[in-house]
Amino acid sequence: MxxxxxxxxxxxxxxxxxxxxxxxxxxxxxxxxxxxxxxxxxxxxxxxxxxxxxASSRETAGKYPYKPHYSMVIRQDRCIDCERCLEACIITNDVPDYGYRTAILQREVPDAVGQKREFIPVLCNQCNNPPCVRACPVKATYKDKQTGIVMMDYTKCIGCKVCVMACPYNARYFNEERHSIDKCNFCFDTRLSKGESLTACAAACPAGVRVFGDLSDPGSNVYGLVHQIEKPVWVLRPEVGAKPNVFYMKG
Amino acid sequence: MPDDSKSLRVSEIVKDVTRSFDSTVATTWYSNILEFLSGSRSFYVLLILSGILIFTSAMSGVYAMNMGYRHAYGVTREISWGILISTYIFFVVTSTGLCIVSSIGHVFGVRDFMPIAKRTVFLAIVTILAGFTVIFFDVENPLRMAVYNAISPNLTSNIWWMGTLYGAYMVFMIVEFILLLLGSHKYAMYSGLLGLLSGIAAHSNLGAIFGMLHGREYWYGPYMPIYFIASAMASGCAAIIFFTYLGYKVNNEMMDKPMERSLEAVARLCTLMVAVIIFFTAWKIITGLVAAPGKVEAIKAMLSGPYSLNFWVFEVLAGMVAPFFLLLRSRGKNINMMFIASALMITGIFIMRYDLVVVGQIVPSHHELGVIDSPSLLPYSPSLYEIMIVLGGMGIVAVSFLIGERIFKGHKSEVH
Structure with missing residues (x-):
């Protein structure tokens, strides 16, 4: 052999x-x-x-082109739907009763053990790749070069509402008094530009749900929350690819 | 001919145009107006009715504008685009289709399509004007639109391209029509070609407005621009058959042989385009059923939900199946049958546009979150004001068509 x-x-x-x-x-x-x-x-x-x-935080981690790169982390499980944030937003930004810049959605899971309902605060996600800005025919909505906030130029808006259609987060409405689309701008004109460090909703929240800050600053709260990996952090509708700057987490 | 390009000099065009204007137009238009005043009674009844329709619609539109569209219209934050947008699309789809089909004759030189050219170009102008009128009452600040479209253009926006290209399109079509009237067929051909190119670019951008909304899975993708061009040709063919038939009725004349042959060719093209639409719709539904959950919901709303009547009766039966068989049976010869087919198609296509716009919005954007307190499908129904403005747009087409038939004497054109 x-x-x-x-x-x-x-x-x-x-x-x-x-x-x-x-x-x-x-x-x-x-x-x-x-x-x-x-x-x-x-x-x-x-x-x-x-x-x-x-998928969410790693994708954008370390890529913050704006200074300050304003961002909000929403600690979803802390929200009790007291709606103080909504009230503060309405007063600060003169929001009419037929519209809203921020809202609290309710989700119910009937077969869940224990808590069956949760609240999800939503607002403009100030996306890094905003579908609304691309779609606007006259640059009435634009990404602010310094802060990354998606802003409105109320005098340019023609009211075609394509930005409302383009927004994956239902963050826009037509404001009759302003003759323009209106949306959340992280209180830039009403608070941030006047030296305040928080948006009206973040300042009003008694439960610390809305954490607001500069994502490009490693010392900020939002940076710490987005960059940790012990607790899941996610964004709404990531499949759209809009790259939101509003993050969600629990705990 | 190698000298063609040289002869395109502006001075020559001007000379040519003024010469023909002096000799023919001034005198014939004068006699046309006299002739126009001696029309039949039913013609005037129709004209006056359409006129009243336009007037009441204009009143409604102005009233709605004063009241604020939020109060006057049925549109909401979630469903921001309603019947006015879909009607605008309906009109400009028809206009683009008319332009494309007419270009087969006088741009690309297919003789069978030549006799329909003048009426078709005229109707293309009329329908785009009707479309612009309807959208004027939808856009909140139409005057700003004119200003900022020019001084603050966003080149990544499909709406900007659509608006700008349709503006150019309308100018080219009007110039083309004037040149056709004056008999300057060579220059009309160039203008027609420019109109065709800008029309196709504009119209595919209209499709891309929907196709490039990456937050809206119902519309997203390259399907929309392609589908819009294909369905424009179907719309255009239907409108040609419909209005040519009516034109001969209004003028109380019999069609001559070239015109009959021309309509036969249009009917054949129309049958083909209906088949294309059937194909497109079938695949939209089939692919839609295995898509993201939001899209599946919307497709189900069309197949068996609140939009199933619109879909099965208007879109499928009236817009596709019935016209397809009627057109086949008519063999392009039975003009009455073709007319019925075209009327059904126009109705079906109108509803098709409505469904295309509205059904794309009925699924809430936070659908996948399982949010309560919001209906699984959002409601929309057009208000009276919206319906009046839509009817006004149709009134504009009717009045312009009737007056056009008289003034331009049935849009006769010699085969050249």
Whole structure:
């Protein structure tokens, strides 16, 4: 009997360096899930959100072209729907009763264990890739070069409402008194430009739901919340690709 | 001819134009007006009715403007574009289609399409004017639009391109019509070509307004601009058959052989374009059923929800299936059958535009969040003011058509 001669000199090594990255991730994920089960489910609950964490905050992390790069983190589970933020917005920005710049959506999960209802504050997401700005025919809405806030020039707006159609977040309405589309501008004209550091809604919130600040400043609260990876951070409708500057998290 | 380009000099055009104006137009127009005044009674009844319609619509429009569109119209924050936008689209789709179909004859030289040219170009101008009138009452600040479109253009905006190109289109079409009247066919051809190019660019931009809204999955994608051009040709063919038939009735004349042949060609093209629309619609529905949840909801609203009557009866039956078989059976010869087919198509296409605009907005933007206190499908129904303005747009087409038939003597043109 003849055995084939093995070329032992040039045999491929079969150590862990040959395992593809995807296999490693799968293994790691499996490990995380198993550990999660034994750790009382706390880690388990984070696992399904791992993708979201990286999809949202990682994507924009470190890329903040504006100075200050205004941003808001909404700690969703803290909201109790007291609506003080809405009231403050209406008073500060002279918002008529038929419109709103910010709202609180309610979501109900009837088959949930324990708490069945949650509140989701929404406002203009001041997107980095704003669909409304691209669509406006006369540059009446634009991305402010310094702060990144999506602003309105009330005198230019022709009222075609294409920006309302373009917005994935329903953040715009036509204001009759101003003869123009109106929207949240992080209180730029009413507060920030006058030296205030918070928007009216953030200042009014008793539960610290709305954390407002400069995302390009590593010392700011928003930076800390967006850049941590222990708790999931997400954005609304990420599939649109508008790259919002309003982030959501729990805890 | 190598000398063609040289002969395009402005001075020559002016000379040419003034010469023909002196000799023919001034005198014939004068006699035309006299002739116009001696029309039949039913003609005047129709004319006066359409006139009254335009007047009441204009009153409604001005009243709505004073009251504020928020109060006068049925549109809301969530459904910001209603029947006025869809009617605008309906009119400009028809105009573009008329331009495209007429260009087959006098731009590309297909003889069978030549006899319909003058009426078609005239109607293209009339329908775009009707469209502009309707959208004038939808845009909140139309006067600002004229100013800032010029001094603050956003070149990434489809609306900017559409508005600008349609402006150019209208000018080219008017120049073309005047040149056709004067018999300067060579220059009319150039103007027609420019009109065609700007019209197609403008119209595909209108489709792209919807197709490039990346937050609206119902519309997003390259489908819209392509579909808009295809459906424009169907609309244009239907409008040609419809108005040519009526034109001969208004003038109480019989069609001559070239005109009959021409309509036969249009009917054939129309059948083909209806088939294209059927194809497009079928695939829109089929792909829509395996799309993002928001789009699936909207498609279901059309198939079996609140828009199913609009879809199945108006879009599918009146707009596609019935005209397809009527046109096939008519074989381009049975003019009455063709007329019915075209009338059905125009009705169906009107509803098609309405559904296209409204159904794209009925699913709330936060649909996937499972938000309560907002209906799963948002409601919209046009208000009386909106309907009046739509009727006014139709009145403009009717009055201009009737007057045009008289003044331009049935838009006769010699085959050249």
């Amino acid at each position: 003849k055995f084939p001669k093995l070329d032992t000199e040039n045999l491929k090594k079969e150590n862990s360096a040959q395992v593809p990255m995807i296999e490693r991730r799968e293994f790691l994920r499996m490990g995380l899930i198993i550990t999660g089960v034994f750790a009382g489910g706390t880690i388990l609950s984070a696992v399904p959100h791992m993708n979201k964490v990286f």
